[in-house]
Amino acid sequence: MTRRQRTERVPVRLPEQSARAGWLRSIRLSGFTIATLTVLVLTVVVLAPSLRIFVQQQQQIAQLRADVAAQKAGVKNLGDERARWDDPSYIEAQARERLNYVYPGEYSYLVIDDGQTVTTDDGQPISDKVQATQVDWIRMLLSSVLTAGLTEDKPGQIVAPVIKDKNG
Template sequence: MAGNRDRFSTATRLRLLGEQTAARVYRSQNRRQDRRSRLTGRAAFLALVMCTLVVALAYPTRQFVSQRNEIAEQERLTREARQRVEELRDEKARLQDDAYIERLAREHLHYVMPGETGYTMIDPDAARKHQEGREATDRPWYSNVLDDVDNADRPER
């Protein structure tokens, strides 16, 4: 009976309880670590898959954005070209009008109609500068051309 009592003594019970508890805690920690290591492995695999997808999609995405920008630029150039074509068509239509041509000839070429008297005002300062050998920048273009034709036969100074 003494052995029986020893078996159910408080110290023995506490020792057995402590061993059982320690075993449970040890098993629980092992399970958690196994779960953590599995979770870490899964997380690493998932991260690897995500990185692969990002890398795999990065180049096509960049190409797509680049091509969209290029398409937008080409559409802008097309709109500008169409606008320029319309302007040129309008100008062509205006150039078919004799009154418009006459007005351009009077304004830019200083033409006069038969019976009219044309006057050209000369700036005295510009004439003086020209006589001194300096080019006058505010003279009409045709005056410079005529002077160049007149001076073409003269020897260099």
């Protein structure tokens, strides 16, 4: 048998490493570390849904407590209102104000025209005369039905038809 010759070892220089790469290579994971990390991850996975449900229930409890407080305030207001109706002078004041009641021998004056002009929603004054429109409503109804039935436009795109009155 021939004996192998021993070769001389030549030192090899590795490329320079960054601080992060050196730090990552220095980490050694043991079996205990891996088991601990696994138990920690499983604990988080198992408890997360329960914690979410717990937080939701706490929010519901807070909302219900606020509702109960509002209801208690409403009950207190109604109790105060009921106590006012037990007072005869309050009942008298309400009857005079709401129902225009007066005692025998008193005179009640109602002001009908207090100088304010009554107007419509668009600001036009309301007339005391009956006005007749000159629009042919049958033709307008037929036009509306035909437009709605025969058009392929969307509802927001349909424009009301312009129909001239009988005089013009």
